[in-house]
Amino acid sequence: MPRPVSDSQSEMAELVLPNDANPLGALLGGRLMHWIDLAGAMAAHRHARSYAVTAAVDHIDFLVPVRVGDLVILRSSVNRVFQTSMEVGVKVFVENYIADTSEHVASAHLTFVAVDANRNRKRVAPVIPETDEQRRRYDDAGRRREIRRSEMERRRKAKR
Ligand SMILES: CC(C)(COP(=O)(O)OP(=O)(O)OC[C@H]1O[C@@H](n2cnc3c(N)ncnc32)[C@H](O)[C@@H]1OP(=O)(O)O)[C@@H](O)C(=O)NCCC(=O)NCCS
Secondary structure, eight states: OOEEGGGTOEEEEEEOOGGGBOTTSBBOHHHHHHHHHHHHHHHHHHHHSSEEEEEEEOOOOOOSOOBTTOEEEEEEEEEEEOSSEEEEEEEEEEEETTTTEEEEEEEEEEEEEEEOTTOOBOOOOOEEOOSHHHHHHHHHHHHHHHHHHHHHHHHHHHHO
16 A cells, blocks of 8 residues: 655654764764664655665765764655665754754665565555655656666676
8 A cells, every 4th residue: 555755754863972983072974874774774664564674875975073962863754665675865964952053964865675574575565755855855766776776787797
């Protein structure tokens, strides 16, 4: 049964602690990537109502530094469903509750593949974009899939 994008919308919050940071007190990129993966998985699970594995993460730019004591907010939703895979978008913000500021830290597109308990791939219900922004993301996801597929094909040929 098709489901609206809003069914998958998820939000995750993390307070940056010293163990998340480098010796200069800046959030480690790898820690942020882990949180992005988790936030993406939440949206994928909510939409597919199934187990889902991370098949790919598109490139991530870190736009502004995040420091110990900052609050990191990750928002995710399913952009588009193909057959067994779905593209999820994750947008990351940093909030400084002392300065009362919020900045865009990073955005990422991840591909999850739905699987059953035996790790067999399974089809995912279509997603219905309802707002202009969701429709734009849906269209963009189709273009990104074509780019990913041609890049995978190029890599496959290069291996031969
Ligand atoms: C992801 C995985 C299930 C794909 O299985 P596969 O047998 O290679 O599947 P296929 O090549 O037939 O592709 C299946 C779907 O995944 C998509 N897919 C596979 N690799 C992909 C990639 N690198 N990027 C984007 N999509 C990908 C395909 O486009 C296809 O989508 P569709 O069904 O919606 O058309 C499999 O490679 C796997 O289990 N990988 C490990 C996942 C994992 O453990 N992740 C955690 C990180 S270690």
